[in-house]
Amino acid sequence: MSDQTKNETQAENNVSSRRDFLKIAGAMVGAAALTQIASVGIKKAQASHGEEGEHRWGMVIDINLCIGCNYCTYACQAVNNLDDDMLYNVVTTETTENGDEYFLSRPCMHCDDPPCVHVCPVAATYIRDDGIVTMDYDLCIGCRYCEVACPYDVRVFNWREHSGTSPRVPAFGTPEVPPRPRGVMEKCTFCQHRIDIGVERGLVPGVDDSATPACVVACPTGARIFGDLKDAESPASVSLQANKTPIRLREELSTSPKVYYLPPTGQTNAATEEG
């Protein structure tokens, strides 16, 4: 580059520097405004931890009473209109530290601080005032980030079109909710449709069967207990007060599940306290 062109470029730079400065300043002001708008949204998204409502639904599962019959899973599939390969509730066989086998049945934990709700890019999954973590199927884009984020592996994706009726119908119940489209995420809702209608009619979820989650009603041994954790008289609260050492799964992750387990006899919660 010759000296002359160098000088010209420099002069050009000086002339345009004020204009550039204004442009840069403008861009920064714009960015600041955007941050403001976004922060309003963040406050909105953080507002609910599901503790504001009149009720706070929770479940207690007594591991000692569970016989691994899978009725909870089947009733859930029938009532929630699920295909045979989709499970909101999973029952597995696990072992205690003493080597004794027991059944661990696992619905959605309905966390107070749910990782799935924090990560959803469109707020399709949200926590209701009564603590139920649920889905808006019309908003869901099917990105599956909630599934990656859930530490309990309870979310299921609709990989294919709904095939019709579950083989669990009518033995374990009849469908009470419409099928969801292919490509959205689904999850256990604590049978919110039963709770909502029940409360409206003056029934008590956890006491009256038609207002209680299907899995709780179907359990032949009464291992599942449901109720309002804000109400000291509800079956769930009474059971929690009677038992000194209820545990919650992966408590160290601070998700605060609303599903409690009464540990198998001879096994305290010492193991989880260590973690």
Added chain:
Amino acid sequence: MESSIQPLTMRVGKREMDVFPFWIALLVVGLLFGTVGAYQVFAYGLQVTGLSNQIPWGLWITIDLSAIALGGSAFLFGVIVFLLRSKRFETVGKLAVLLGFLGYSSAGLILLFDLGQPLRFWHPVVFWQPHSLLWEVTMCVVLYLTVLMAEVLPIVLEHPLFTTHPILDRFPILRKTSTSLNWLAHRLHGFAPALAIIGLTLSLLHQASLGATYSVLSGRGLWFNQSAPVQFVLSAMGGGTSLLFLLSVIVFRIMRPGLVKDDVLYDVARIAGGIILVCIYIRVWDWAVSNYYSFDREVALQTEFLNKVSPYSASFWVGQVVFALIPGTILLLAKRVRNFRVLMVTAALPIFCTVLVRWNYNFSGLLAWITYDPYTPSVVLYSYVPTWQEWSVASFVISYWLLGFSLAARFLPFKSADHHA
């Protein structure tokens, strides 16, 4: 003004043949193969993939993350050229912008296939959930792709087809269109410094958030660490600049001899090398820290498991550490090496490493999953094998990227003379 473009040739028997038509034919085959898989995915949904409820993110997400990472040179060189006013990198910067545009548009394209509800791709833009990292990434990518379009338009319009081609005089409508497009390009070019700042802000935000997308997954193991955002930004800058160096040598040194000085290319290699070394320095510290502080019993179990299984252990120590450390050093010493063959081979390794970092971040915590037993938890190893439909869609997107790059390399002038000079 007119710089002659040397086609890449291949010797067949005694004849020198232009490889371009064969290369393009190959890419068209790739696109056609991709169309078959793309149709199946849209018609039958994600059941045609190898994904499952346990491993919901697979090959496509890795390609998406890698495409964004390898476009990382665009914001870096936007800053170098338009804010630091380094004229010598201007021509290389144009290629960087083009790579950025191709990378981000590829990422958007492959994400469209990965959504369960592709027609709702616009939802994050309308239904805000600003607490979600994925929302932030989506918004940044949408905005940044717009910025990249504004930056890439003037570069594409440099082609004589839009200024001096005789066809423009035969059809007045074409002349008019070309004039107004050039006017727009000129205006956009005037905004270049502002665009560079917006590009820098958006890039730092979403490259970091892509790392944070994984670091917030507190229930998962080894590679899901707190320094992931820094790792993602630095490895995108390092890997993206390595790719820029590799392709610059082809586009400028081989195809347009004399357009860019060798010293400039060496400097691109040195920038890449420096960033790669900083990145791996932080990575090794992070490895030490996250192994020292394993508070969570389940995460510790998972980490131990992944360290034991050799593919994961090797992919970290060989792929992420050695493939960054040695090439980083060689690229930093580019001016002493002074051998473009050696440098090109060396620059390929950090590109591979950048992709591998994404692959590891995505899969390690998904594959090794723990049981829920509160008393005696153990690790389960899930498996994932991409189906041919997934490879087919991958081939579609990669062919699109290569086609865009090949056409640009073959036809765009990348003139250094512009409105300023």
